[in-house]
Amino acid sequence: MTATARTIGPSSRAEDATQESQVRVVFRRFRRHRLAVISAILLLVIFGASLLAPVITTFPRDAIDVSSPERPAPPGTVSRDGRMHLLGVDHLGRDLFTRVLYAARVSLTIAFLVVLISETFGSLLGAVAGFYGGRVDMILSRINEFMLTIPQLPILLIISAILLKRDVVLPMPGFVSRLLSALLLAPEREAQKVVVLVLILVLFGWLSAFRLMRGMALTLSKQDFVEALRAAGSSDARIIFRHIVPNGIAPILVSASLNLGAVIVLESALSFLGLGVQDPTPTWGNMLDFARSYMFKHPWLPLVPGIPLVIVSMGFNFIGDGLRDALDPRLKR
Amino acid sequence: MPNDRLKDNVLIKVENLHTHFFTEDGVVQAVNGVDFAIREGEVMGLVGESGSGKSVTSLSIMRLLGASGKIVDGKVWLKGRDLSQLTEEEMVKIRGNEISMIFQQPTSCLNPVFQIGAQVAEVMEIHQGLGREDAWQQAIEMFRKVGIPDPEGRARNFPHEISGGQAQRVMIAMALSTVPDLLIADEPTTALDVTIQAQILDLMRRLRTETGTAILLITHDMGVIAEMADNVAVMYAGQIVEYTDVNTLFETQLHPYTEGLLAAIPVLGEVRDTLAVIPGSVPNLINLPPGCKFHPRCPYAKPVCVAEMPRLDEVQPGHKVRCHMRLPETMDQWAGVGRADWHFFGDEVMEVVEMAGEAQS
Numbered sequence: 205m206t207a208t209a210r211t212i213g214p215s216s217r218a219e220d221a222t223q224e225s226q227v228r229v230v231f232r233r234f235r236r237h238r239l240a241v242i243s244a245i246l247l248l249v250i251f252g253a254s255l256l257a258p259v260i261t262t263f264p265r266d267a268i269d270v271s272s273p274e275r276p277a278p279p280g281t282v283s284r285d286g287r288m289h290l291l292g293v294d295h296l297g298r299d300l301f302t303r304v305l306y307a308a309r310v311s312l313t314i315a316f317l318v319v320l321i322s323e324t325f326g327s328l329l330g331a332v333a334g335f336y337g338g339r340v341d342m343i344l345s346r347i348n349e350f351m352l353t354i355p356q357l358p359i360l361l362i363i364s365a366i367l368l369k370r371d372v373v374l375p376m377p378g379f380v381s382r383l384l385s386a387l388l389l390a391p392e393r394e395a396q397k398v399v400v401l402v403l404i405l406v407l408f409g410w411l412s413a414f415r416l417m418r419g420m421a422l423t424l425s426k427q428d429f430v431e432a433l434r435a436a437g438s439s440d441a442r443i444i445f446r447h448i449v450p451n452g453i454a455p456i457l458v459s460a461s462l463n464l465g466a467v468i469v470l471e472s473a474l475s476f477l478g479l480g481v482q483d484p485t486p487t488w489g490n491m492l493d494f495a496r497s498y499m500f501k502h503p504w505l506p507l508v509p510g511i512p513l514v515i516v517s518m519g520f521n522f523i524g525d526g527l528r529d530a531l532d533p534r535l536k537r
Numbered sequence: 538m539p540n541d542r543l544k545d546n547v548l549i550k551v552e553n554l555h556t557h558f559f560t561e562d563g564v565v566q567a568v569n570g571v572d573f574a575i576r577e578g579e580v581m582g583l584v585g586e587s588g589s590g591k592s593v594t595s596l597s598i599m600r601l602l603g604a605s606g607k608i609v610d611g612k613v614w615l616k617g618r619d620l621s622q623l624t625e626e627e628m629v630k631i632r633g634n635e636i637s638m639i640f641q642q643p644t645s646c647l648n649p650v651f652q653i654g655a656q657v658a659e660v661m662e663i664h665q666g667l668g669r670e671d672a673w674q675q676a677i678e679m680f681r682k683v684g685i686p687d688p689e690g691r692a693r694n695f696p697h698e699i700s701g702g703q704a705q706r707v708m709i710a711m712a713l714s715t716v717p718d719l720l721i722a723d724e725p726t727t728a729l730d731v732t733i734q735a736q737i738l739d740l741m742r743r744l745r746t747e748t749g750t751a752i753l754l755i756t757h758d759m760g761v762i763a764e765m766a767d768n769v770a771v772m773y774a775g776q777i778v779e780y781t782d783v784n785t786l787f788e789t790q791l792h793p794y795t796e797g798l799l800a801a802i803p804v805l806g807e808v809r810d811t812l813a814v815i816p817g818s819v820p821n822l823i824n825l826p827p828g829c830k831f832h833p834r835c836p837y838a839k840p841v842c843v844a845e846m847p848r849l850d851e852v853q854p855g856h857k858v859r860c861h862m863r864l865p866e867t868m869d870q871w872a873g874v875g876r877a878d879w880h881f882f883g884d885e886v887m888e889v890v891e892m893a894g895e896a897q898s
Contacts, residue, residue: 338604432646434601435721436660436711437633446659447648 233530240526243519250512254308258389262287263299265306265389266484272297276502291508295494300508307486307509310388312516314398314487315467318405323460325406326413327452331444333414334421341418348414356408357473363407364479367400374400394485401480405467416459420452454531458524465520472513488513547614548718548751549598550574554611556590556597556775563823567593569775570611572849575719580745580752582766582783584759584798588819590775591755595721597621598753599638600628616718634664637712641724643704647696653704654680654692657711664715679710683740702733709740716748723755738764759802763787771795774820774830777849781856791858793835793877800879811880829861836877841867 235241253260263269271284275297281289291300333344366372373396384395424430425448433443468488474480475489476496483490488509495505556568568590575581583591596602598613600620613620615635620628632638640646647656657679658672667675673692680688683706696704705725712720722741726734738761745752754765762769762783769786771779771794779792790796797815817834820826826833832842841861849859861867 428640428642428645429648431601432638432640432708433648435599435632435638435640437629437631437663438659439629442663447651451648451650 230530234526237526239522243522247519257305261302263302268297303486310487317402318467322406322409323413326410327417330414330417331421334418335425335444424448458528461524465517546577547574548577550614552612555609558606565822578749580767582762582769583755585772589772634715636719637717638721639708641727643708653707679714683710719751721753778859792860813879
């Protein structure tokens with residue numbers, strides 16, 4: 205590493221050098237992982253396109269084009285009013301390019317929210333369990349293991365069937381649904397239902413982060429610096445949240461990026477089974493669901509949401525691999 | 538005389554401290570009735586082999602015994618407050634503020650993912666309510682005080698980028714940043730090489746004079762004691778066996794264990810075929826011997842030592858000892874007994890050293 209250069213160099217600017225070089229080292233290592241870089245670029249393109257959806261396409265999300273020659277119609281179809289549907293239209297005559305972009309917003313937002321909440325929640329809980337050990341750890345770990353042993357999908361199906369199919373909406377502060385509706389470019393009502401789905405997915409999402417952080421906290425809490433922190437008058441909360449969690453953050457980042465892919469697929473699976481986000485809010489999953497009925501006559505239909513779905517979930521996995529190598533302090537160069 | 542500097546105010550007083558660890562194998566009786574007092578500005582040395590209860594005594598003062606350790610009896614008075622009765626919240630305010638601590642392995646005592654300056658600053662944020670920027674400036678000021686070259690630059694370093702000696706300076710800076718009344722130094726120089734050791738001891742001496750902080754110096758290095766301490770308590774099997782000022786201790790040892798400890802220090806330039814050791818090793822703290830805890834290893838032991846535990850008695854002014862040989866009621870039994878020879882030859886040494894095991898560590 206650049207440690208020696210730094211200590212010898214002029215001191216006044218050592219500050220920025222030290223801080224930046226850490227980030228730079230990680231970035232440099234990441235760049236060597238070719239698949240991760242390609243994935244990152246592809247993902248950025250998809251993020252950008254979904255963010256700019258209202259600019260890129262002129263069709264409204266749910267608008268039914270009655271002048272389309274057929275429904276569903278293949279890519280490149282030009283409707284009678286002269287407008288072209290880049291990826292065709294679906295069975296109702298809605299522009300697929302528009303919907304796949306809006307769906308990206310929904311799917312990605314859900315994935316990021318689920319991963320953010322569950323990694324945070326899981327790792328904080330894991331840090332507490334690992335730090336205190338004993339009874340606290342016993343209880344939290346047993347809950348964790350119990351949740352790991354029950355099959356996820358059937359439980360998720362049951363819960364979503366109850367909550368989403370019955371239009372259950374949780375009470376939440378107005379700014380949450382407003383923010384989300386702006387993010388999804390969807391009505392508030394739809395945004396509120398997305399929140400329910402996010403929470404359902406968090407239910408199982410925190411498990412891996414918990415185990416990861418618990419294991420690290422277990423070893424970290426026995427290290428000398430924790431004893432020294434105690435001797436210096438740090439409270440348990442300070443030790444856990446300010447010192448143990450930051451020490452274990454690198455593996456959590458890796459697991460988060462791997463989970464992003466998994467959550468996108470899981471959300472799609474739920475939506476595909478008709479139990480996730482409901483039409484008219486588009487997600488890649490419910491678009492696949494509609495495509496299912498027509499896929500033998502119109503094989504391009506499932507490919508429209510399917511290809512970005514595969515790219516994104518694989519992309520997050522490659523990025524996770526890249527991050528793991530980049531953040532591993534044992535690899536020097 | 539080092540003692541002239543001392544004020545008479547007692548800063549911390551440990552009374553009849555008993556600390557036990559409750560483990561699956563049984564109750565580890567780590568500290569069994571320790572009494573001592575440290576005056577303001579005093580450096581008290583606590584010596585003894587590994588497993589004699591030195592560190593546990595200091596951790597009991599700090600109340601950092603972990604889940605299995607418990608103070609089963611005794612009191613720790615700090616300026617009129619009994620620390621053993623305080624709540625954990627109250628203790629958190631005392632640790633690092635009124636009592637600070639430095640450890641044997643300075644590098645591993647720093648959080649590897651944060652800059653060292655931030656870690657020193659954090660202590661001041663906690664205890665002095667300083668803002669981030671002020672605390673950072675203060676940390677740099679402390680670094681300058683403890684003799685870290687280029688303090689502004691070094692403050693940005695991470696723990697793996699500095700040497701052990703520098704790390705101990707950082708720990709000292711952290712410990713003294715709050716100007717504590719008492720600094721507990723648990724083998725502060727053991728992990729450092731000799732020249733750095735001398736520098737760190739110099740630094741501690743200088744800061745002690747500047748800040749007036751009392752120091753509880755835990756070590757098994759008699760050289761460090763000779764250089765630093767005003768008074769010395771020798772511990773064995775969780776008890777203080779001898780207590781006196783440092784000069785007296787090096788002149789006359791009243792307890793056979795202290796005698797053995799000092800005999801075991803090799804004399805530079807002296808060539809001999811024998812090696813001075815204390816035979817055997819520290820007793821199992823779960824299953825302590827009856828009577829005097831040292832009798833199984835004591836060359837002077839008599840039946841009374843097995844039968845009865847001697848009390849810690851002030852047999853000469855300012856000189857306390859826990860030994861039947863020195864107690865008025867039993868000392869007659871040793872009339873005419875000469876000084877024991879702690880030296881052993883060749884094969885004997887190997888045997889004894891093997892037995893002694895930890896004793897020399």
